[in-house]
Amino acid sequence: MTMTRVSLLSLCLLSSLKLQAQDLRWQQRVEYTMKAALDVTSHRVTGSQKLVYYNNSPDTLSKVYYHLYFNAFQPGSMMDERSRAIADPDRRVMDRISKLTESEIGYQKILSLKQDGADVKHQTEGTILTVNLSKPLLPNSKTIFEMTFESQVPIQIRRSGRDSKEGIAYSMTQWYPKLAEYDYQGWHAYPYVAREFHGVWGDFDVTLTLDPKYIVAGTGKLVNANEVGHGYERPGTKVNRPKGNLVWHFVAKDVIDFAWAADPDYTHDIAQVPNGPEVHFFYQKNERTAESWKKVEDTAVKTFTFLNQTYGAYPYDTYSIIQGGDGGMEYPMCTLILGEGSADGVTGTMVHEVTHSWFQHTLANNESLYPWMDEGYTTFAGSEAIAAIRGTQGNPHRGSYQSYFALVASGLQEPISQHSDHYTTNRAYSTAAYSMGAVFLEQLKYLVGDKNFYTGMRRYYATYKMRHPEPNDFIRIMEKVSGLQLHWYLRYWTGTTKRIDYGIADVQDLQGSTRITLERKGEFPMPLDVVVTFTDGSQELYYVPMNELLGSKPDDGKGTPRSETAVWPWVNPTFSWTISSPLSEIATIEIDPSQRMADINRTNNLRIVNEKK
Ligand SMILES: [Zn+2]
Structure with missing residues (x-):
């Protein structure tokens, strides 16, 4: 290659990089270092958190906000009030929060908070902590927050909590004071009312200390496997477990959250996905799980393989499928799902949650504002994965269409552009998020053709991974790939309740x-x-x-x-x-x-x- 060609090529490369950079918005960054000790008799966590916060915005910030999710599990909280007032409450919640006693509620208390070494004023209102910065945070600069906190893990009501109905001791999700996201639309400090999350991209270094009988599973990679054992050590290596409480040290890079679970009775299995992550399975092995989890393990490997090929590679080395929580909930590099029930039921939930690793934990759209982009796209891609793995014929999205038609017939349909907590009924939200999101894609396939559609989906994944894509980002990719104008379709489907006939x-x-x-x-x-x-x-x-x-x-x-x-x-x-x-x-x-x-x-x-x- 001649010099002229080389410089021409690098010039082309530079200008295409520049173009891409112009297309992508700025985003904030976090680096958490947390140490937390869980007392398994009082169910309390004492923790410290150092947070390096990078303000990449063009704005000077005078306040920041944190989510304190455990505070939702208190009588009279917004989650409690909403659940008791809505016409069709989630059966897992109903009026259960209103009946929690002092020892059963959840809370997160901030014991101290410093910004760059100096105390800062802060106040807690429900699930939101407001911090008035003593020193404004200038554009393109960073600041360090150091916090100590004490939490009580609530009885399992929704997603996180202790003593689930299947007997899992701790589902530790939404468990630490978590900085709210700030972007060109401003702060996203939504009170925890029911659902959907948003987070800042960054790195987590988390050290957990608890009773050595408990096995911990969660986001990230365990870096002290040889001190822990419990199946994490490389086969054939010797485990040197220190005396006393066990320390678990996890590191996760480029994620939007960190979740974990702990139980003394977990079985820990591992499977390797060809050209993909090492998948860890944690469940209580008994007559209600033994058969179905064999199928979970086999199907998980096939799911990763299918999604890697269809949309692009899963970006991390490991993933954990953990029995816990109260249904199924996705987190970075792991999921907590119910472990009992039919093999088809448990594997179906597992496939859906694994699929969220693409549509939420790599493409981290704001779920609260655009739940149809993560629940809907996940429903869509998960349904196609299950159909491919099980070899079933027919349109795998039939159920999504039927639930949309039933919602239309019910008269409860609402525009899907609204915040997920603000729907009048849970049904309108769930059909909008899951079914209408899936129909949006299958119908888009009808509009642009199969080949354009899947090319567009791969380009969307490649362009927006580790970012917060929005509806317009997605539709622009589809327009560029297909050569067709499509923003009218986005507006009709998401901004109105107009129908096709x-x-x-x-x-x-x-x-x-x-x-x-x-x-x-x-x-x-x-x-x-x-x-x-x-x-x-x-x-x-x-x-x-x-x-x-x-x-x-x-x-x-x-x-x-x-x-x-x-x-x-x-x-x-x-x-x-x-x-x-x-x-x-x-x-x-x-x-x-x-x-x-x-x-x-x-x-x-x-x-x-x-x-x-
Ligand atoms: Zn989902």
Whole structure:
């Protein structure tokens, strides 16, 4: 290679890097060093936390906020009030918080707090700690917070807590004072009312001390495996366990949170994913788990393999699947799931939580604002992973479409652009987040074609890993990959409750040719795949472009001959075109036989014209 070529190439590289940097927003950074001792008789944690906080924003900060999640588990908390007032409370919560006694509640108390060595003023209101900085934090500078705290682990109500119904001693999630995220939209210091989290990207160095009978599992990599043992040591190496309480030292880099669990009765198994992480399994082995967890272990390896190939590589060395919590909840490099129940049930939950390693713990969108981007995308990718692993046929997203249609019929649907805690009902939230998020993607596949879709998903993952992607970031990637305009689709699906309903209005015999008239009955416009089946069994797909896309999706190459009609402008209530075949040769005309378009009324999508020969 000549010099000129080298410098030209580096120039190109530099300018593409610069372009990419311009596309990505600034983000804050944290480095936590925590030491925590858990007393397993009082269920209290005494902890110290050193936090190096990097302000990469262009703003001068005079305050910072921390989440104190355990404070939600107290009678009269916002979580308690909300659960008792909402029409359809989570059955795991109901009025249980209101009945907790002093020794059963959760709390986090800040005993001392310093900024760069000097005491700072702070106050706690429910689950939010406000810190008034003594020294403003300037743009592109850092500060160090040093804190001591005392917590009480609540009885297991939701996600974190002690003594779960399956007998797991400690589910230690949302367990430490956690700095809220600040970005171009401002602070995200949401009180812990029900659900969804957001965190600052950074590194965690966590030292946990507790009774040596307990086995600890969690985020990160255990760095003192040879002092701990419990299956963490390399096979054949000698464990030198010091006397007294056991110290567990975990390190995790480039994560948004740190979670752990502890139980004296965990079985610890390990499996290696080819070209992927080492997966650790922690569960109480008994007649209710032994069979199903064999399947969990086998399916976990297959899930990582499938997701690595479909979306891009899982970015860490290890992952832990831990029995704990109260359902299934995702954390960086680990999940806590219920361990009992049917093998299909437990593996299904496990696959969903593992999939969150892509859609939340690598692509860390703000779950509170865009829960459909992590729950929905996870539901979508998890359903395809399970279908591939189990070899099941048919549309794996059928259930998501059905729950969306049922929500529409219930009259409870709300726009999905709102904060996840602010939905009127839990049902509207969960259908919006899980089902409508999954339908958003499957329908996007219908809009841009399979090949563009998966290319776009891989580019999205590669571009936004270890960042906080937002809806517009995602749709811009899909626009660039497909060459189609798609922001109208994002706005209709997330900002409104408008629905799709197309129908066949009229089929007219023109003596040797046939005129088909379609009608748009819903307010949500879409381009259409219309399949005409002839009496001899042959088919033709007519693609009806819609002007908002500024183009047409490519032929999917699945074999049905395709032709394109004129463009249907979105304002026109009807659209007609003529096909060269006589009416007598047409058997059926159907709008979107793939049923990937979320048409709320399919009864008018099919017209039977003649019997097939
Ligand atoms: Zn989920």
